[in-house]
Amino acid sequence: MAPLRIRQDDPPILEEWYRRHLTDCRFDISSSGVHPYTFAETRELCALRVEDLDGVLMDDSVSEGGAGIRQAIADRYCAGDADRVLVTHGSSEAIALTLDALLHPGDRVVVQESIYHSLGYFPRERGCRVVPLPAGRVRDGEIDPDALAGLVTPGTAAVIVNFPHNPSGTTLSPRGLDALLDRVEAVGAVLVWDGATAEIAHRWEPLPDPATRYERTVTYGTFSKTFGLPGLRVGWAITPPELLRATFPLRDRTTLFLSPLVELVAEHAMRHADRLIGRRAAETRRNLGHLTEWAARHRELVDWSPPEGGVCCLLGIRELAGAPDGTAVEEFCRDLLAEHKTLLVPGSAFDAPQAVRLGFGGPEADFRAGLDHLSRFLEERSSRAGRAAAQGA
Numbered sequence: 586m587a588p589l590r591i592r593q594d595d596p597p598i599l600e601e602w603y604r605r606h607l608t609d610c611r612f613d614i615s616s617s618g619v620h621p622y623t624f625a626e627t628r629e630l631c632a633l634r635v636e637d638l639d640g641v642l643m644d645d646s647v648s649e650g651g652a653g654i655r656q657a658i659a660d661r662y663c664a665g666d667a668d669r670v671l672v673t674h675g676s677s678e679a680i681a682l683t684l685d686a687l688l689h690p691g692d693r694v695v696v697q698e699s700i701y702h703s704l705g706y707f708p709r710e711r712g713c714r715v716v717p718l719p720a721g722r723v724r725d726g727e728i729d730p731d732a733l734a735g736l737v738t739p740g741t742a743a744v745i746v747n748f749p750h751n752p753s754g755t756t757l758s759p760r761g762l763d764a765l766l767d768r769v770e771a772v773g774a775v776l777v778w779d780g781a782t783a784e785i786a787h788r789w790e791p792l793p794d795p796a797t798r799y800e801r802t803v804t805y806g807t808f809s810k811t812f813g814l815p816g817l818r819v820g821w822a823i824t825p826p827e828l829l830r831a832t833f834p835l836r837d838r839t840t841l842f843l844s845p846l847v848e849l850v851a852e853h854a855m856r857h858a859d860r861l862i863g864r865r866a867a868e869t870r871r872n873l874g875h876l877t878e879w880a881a882r883h884r885e886l887v888d889w890s891p892p893e894g895g896v897c898c899l900l901g902i903r904e905l906a907g908a909p910d911g912t913a914v915e916e917f918c919r920d921l922l923a924e925h926k927t928l929l930v931p932g933s934a935f936d937a938p939q940a941v942r943l944g945f946g947g948p949e950a951d952f953r954a955g956l957d958h959l960s961r962f963l964e965e966r967s968s969r970a971g972r973a974a975a976q977g978a
Contacts, residue, residue: 607928612925613944617896617944618946619785619812620813638846643844646842649672650821650843654849655670668829669826673822673843675807679805682836690712692714696718699753700745700779726756727760727761748778748780748894751895754892756792781805783806784858786894803824807821812854813861817854818847819843868949875952888900888903896944900940900943
């Protein structure tokens with residue numbers, strides 16, 4: 586029998602890393618989200634009664650999402666305009682649906698470097714001319730004005746960015762957002778804005794959803810990052826209504842819609858977002874304080890820029906300085922996991938082979954324990970390297 590003719594496509598490094606290694610760790614200090622709530626905690630915090638669940642009719646929903654969850658999202662993020670809200674299976678589906686409908690072969694698309702893999706994949710897969718926005722051009726809350734003018738030029742179809750940035754934690758100030766919106770509007774491009782962790786900020790106040798300021802904007806959000814509900818698998822896009830409707834043909838042939846049971850839980854969670862986010866944000870800030878002290882104590886071994894938002898950062902590993910590809914950093918992370926049951930994500934998942942993604946949104950005690958294990962691992966490696974150098978002298 587002839588073998589199956591299967592299209593071969595490499596999976597994203599990030600997802601494959603978690604698929605292979607997540608179950609082996611005791612201390613996960615790798616995540617870009619806060620740690621999850623139990624369903625009991627969710628019901629209590631969101632005033633969700635058993636009677637509410639029992640009243641759900643287990644019927645189909647609708648393509649754009651049920652009216653209740655759409656209105657709840659709209660009330661929080663886009664001035665109550667539910668006609669602009671598309672509810673999806675996580676923000677990853679929102680990205681796939683909207684970029685499939687929005688982009689065309691040959692489009693000039695500016696894409697921020699080291700961005701979440703889906704945001705870069707679909708422009709490339711669509712045959713767009715992808716122009717990178719270098720990570721180093723985003724500093725002190727602004728995109729360098731010369732870079733902004735040079736990259737976002739007339740004829741640019743879309744500008745795709747993620748703030749706070751995963752994995753670095755870099756974000757824009759209100760002034761930086763104004764400058765970006767002014768430039769994008771001046772050339773008539775679509776702004777594609779991934780704001781998955783926008784609710785947690787450290788240097789400036791959380792930014793407003795850009796869709797409230799510029800109508801040619803597509804923004805993405807999710808319950809997976811700052812809400813502590815990744816298992817709910819609900820995300821959304823806020824988008825011009827004509828683009829929302831243009832997603833239906835693909836959705837009609839794939840996922841169709843969400844479960845009304847899931848939509849009810851999501852609606853209650855959105856209406857009680859301050860409770861869910863506030864509790865986790867407070868713990869995240871305590872963890873960031875611990876991380877700041879830890880990085881200062883280990884400055885000879887690591888290098889970092891404090892994150893300005895979100896719940897993760899890029900931590901440079903000095904022994905990997907000059908590493909040309911992801912081989913060394915992936916080995917570093919595998920060794921840490923094997924020796925200390927502590928999980929990081931190699932920077933090769935984000936085109937940063939000399940760094941790791943470190944997440945500080947987990948339970949405080951576990952996070953501090955994970956840092957302790959990382960300390961011992963780094964010190965052990967440094968001692969071994971010192972002894973080897975002495976023997977070779």
